[in-house]
Amino acid sequence: MNMNAYNRVTKRRSTMKKSRTIAATLMCISVFVSLCSCLDTGTQVETIKSPDPVTTAAATTESAKTTAATTTEAPTEPETEPETEGTYESNKYYDITETASYVRYGYTSLIYKVLAKKDVTVDATVIAYADDGSVIGKSTDSITLTEGEANFFRFGFDNDISTAQLQVQVNFKTDSFMAGERKAVEMVQYNRSGEDLYITFKQTGDKVGSFAKFKLLFYKDDEIVDTDDGYFDVYAENLNGKDTTDVAKIWVYNADFDRIEYIFEP
Numbered sequence: 001m002n003m004n005a006y007n008r009v010t011k012r013r014s015t016m017k018k019s020r021t022i023a024a025t026l027m028c029i030s031v032f033v034s035l036c037s038c039l040d041t042g043t044q045v046e047t048i049k050s051p052d053p054v055t056t057a058a059a060t061t062e063s064a065k066t067t068a069a070t071t072t073e074a075p076t077e078p079e080t081e082p083e084t085e086g087t088y089e090s091n092k093y094y095d096i097t098e099t100a101s102y103v104r105y106g107y108t109s110l111i112y113k114v115l116a117k118k119d120v121t122v123d124a125t126v127i128a129y130a131d132d133g134s135v136i137g138k139s140t141d142s143i144t145l146t147e148g149e150a151n152f153f154r155f156g157f158d159n160d161i162s163t164a165q166l167q168v169q170v171n172f173k174t175d176s177f178m179a180g181e182r183k184a185v186e187m188v189q190y191n192r193s194g195e196d197l198y199i200t201f202k203q204t205g206d207k208v209g210s211f212a213k214f215k216l217l218f219y220k221d222d223e224i225v226d227t228d229d230g231y232f233d234v235y236a237e238n239l240n241g242k243d244t245t246d247v248a249k250i251w252v253y254n255a256d257f258d259r260i261e262y263i264f265e266p
Helices: 015-040
Strands: 055-057 095-103 106-114 122-129 135-145 149-155 163-173 185-193 196-203 215-218 223-231 245-250 260-264
Touching: 095 223, 106 135, 106 223, 122 149, 135 149, 149 215, 149 260, 185 260, 223 245
Parallel strands: none
Antiparallel strands: 055 163, 095 106, 106 149, 122 135, 122 163, 185 196, 196 245, 215 223, 215 260
16 A cells, blocks of 8 residues: 655744644644555455466477576565465466467467456466567467356467567456456357358347457367457347347368367456
8 A cells, every 4th residue: 555645744943833743743643544544444456466477488398498587576565365376377366277389370379278266357468588588579468257167368479489488477357347247148059161160159148248258269189279259249249138149150261170169258
């Protein structure tokens, strides 16, 4: 808690005036302490404490390398929760359950599938470093988790970072006003016809949020090979009430997969 509301006390020439000033100052300190006590019991701030930054190797490397980059840890706030927040891979908000990394046309995609432990929004940043400590890439992603449900981070880089060192920073926040009802749409079925994927959705909640979207993981032989996502109000605009259905058409040109996994994000 940063408080910078101190009143300036003017100097007085006489001893009597100095005494009055000291008394006034003590009164201000008493008020300040009372304010702190009130604030401590007030509403929780939007940003929740995040784990310390971690440095890890890219998913395609077999062993970690030493990096010249320096990780600066954020100062720890006093009197926070006594339990440790964990790491980027595993903390009290989610666990990473699957990872994938692939390079196509010189573009690297990193996928981290997670299982949520709480309803929370997560902002994540990945910075890629070369062996000499120079930065060769940066990518960010923001996802909204639903307790007990899967989701995934997707990071993209314009070059091959398979041998780079990755520094990861995550921040956890309460849902913004844009997040809507959770578990509001389910996937009924899907099928591929030529270069198009057709997914039938059914609305199960009372209202689909304006920014609600579907996220897809594409699997081949039980390995993640691609991802996609889209907003319901663009791909399934006919979902307009509980139990209504619609079909989303997604172009999957030249995609090689044998199954998909659907994720709803409010």
